[in-house]
Amino acid sequence: MTGVADAAFRTRVTPGANPAVGTTVTGDVVRMRSGTAQRGERALVIIPTYNERENLPRIVPRILSQDECLEILVVDDNSPDGTGAIADEMAAADSRIHVLHRAGKLGLGTAYLEGFRWALARDYALVFEMDADFSHNPDHLPEFLEAIEGADLVLGSRYRNGKVTIVNWPMSRLMLSYAANIYARFATGLQLWDGTGGFKCFRRAVLAAIPLDQVRSNGYAFQIEMSFRAWKRNFRIVEIPIVFNDRTEGESKMSKKIVREAVWMVWRLRWWGITGRY
Numbered sequence: 001m002t003g004v005a006d007a008a009f010r011t012r013v014t015p016g017a018n019p020a021v022g023t024t025v026t027g028d029v030v031r032m033r034s035g036t037a038q039r040g041e042r043a044l045v046i047i048p049t050y051n052e053r054e055n056l057p058r059i060v061p062r063i064l065s066q067d068e069c070l071e072i073l074v075v076d077d078n079s080p081d082g083t084g085a086i087a088d089e090m091a092a093a094d095s096r097i098h099v100l101h102r103a104g105k106l107g108l109g110t111a112y113l114e115g116f117r118w119a120l121a122r123d124y125a126l127v128f129e130m131d132a133d134f135s136h137n138p139d140h141l142p143e144f145l146e147a148i149e150g151a152d153l154v155l156g157s158r159y160r161n162g163k164v165t166i167v168n169w170p171m172s173r174l175m176l177s178y179a180a181n182i183y184a185r186f187a188t189g190l191q192l193w194d195g196t197g198g199f200k201c202f203r204r205a206v207l208a209a210i211p212l213d214q215v216r217s218n219g220y221a222f223q224i225e226m227s228f229r230a231w232k233r234n235f236r237i238v239e240i241p242i243v244f245n246d247r248t249e250g251e252s253k254m255s256k257k258i259v260r261e262a263v264w265m266v267w268r269l270r271w272w273g274i275t276g277r278y
């Protein structure tokens with residue numbers, strides 16, 4: 001593996017190695033504190049939801065307890081199971097929780113784009129993407145906060161150094177995802193171990209530089225497109241290893257349409273790269 005990914009691995013921040021990182025004590029839990037939190041900067045974790053009523057009330061407190069700099073924006077697409085109302089109740093009880101409601105199921109990519117615009121209209125220094133279904137373990141958040149001290153975009157990687165860190169996926173799904181990453185590397189030239197993952201942290205400057213109105217993809221390709229645009233603009237991308245768990249509650253929203261979009265979108269990205277439209 002060459003290019004971005006190699007550079008990323010070399011610049012990986014090791015715990016405790018960063019002078020901006022200190023230690024704080026909360027109850028009897030001793031944890032590392034990010035430079036971001038120490039500087040009083042705010043970080044927003046965007047969680048798109050569609051029918052996540054079992055997961056949302058459990059994941060929100062787990063996220064907020066990771067670091068006091070973290071806030072949450074739930075972007076709910078009028079979930080038929082009432083997730084939006086649950087999010088409203090939680091937001092009314094805690095000023096670190098925010099909710100955006102959309103009229104209907106409009107897709108993951110546009111949910112994130114609305115979340116990004118919401119964050120940019122406020123003073124968040126960092127913006128996270130994260131799923132509600134516990135595939136993305138909140139315990140990794142402090143590792144992202146450390147790594148972003150030396151990067152502009154941190155990606156949670158399920159395949160870093162070729163090592164698979166996925167729990168409970170059927171072999172067919174793993175093969176599809178792994179092959180999709182090889183294909184995406186070949187088509188786009190962006191050398192990431194895991195370009196389709198959705199657990200990421202952006203510096204504000206990255207989102208401000210990318211023309212959000214021009215972002216086209218909505219499913220898995222959305223993740224590739226955002227990283228591709230950041231890479232083309234010479235932002236520093238770092239992959240950190242995460243353990244990815246299959247969801248245990250609620251239903252998957254993955255569809256053939258999402259896969260089809262990714263198949264052609266990576267070639268479109270390559271073309272945009274050649275013609276300077278990124």
Ligand SMILES: Nc1nc2c(ncn2[C@@H]2O[C@H](COP(=O)(O)OP(=O)(O)OP(=O)(O)O)[C@@H](O)[C@H]2O)c(=O)[nH]1
Binds near residue numbers: 111131
């Ligand atoms: N707002 C919004 N959220 C969505 C939409 N589609 C999926 N989500 C949320 O995006 C996150 C990821 O979706 P998942 O269904 O877990 O998709 P996946 O991770 O690819 O598939 P599985 O983990 O196998 O279920 C979850 O929090 C979903 O609730 C959508 O159209 N709108």
Ligand SMILES: [Mg+2]
Binds near residue numbers: 131133135247
């Ligand atoms: Mg999921």
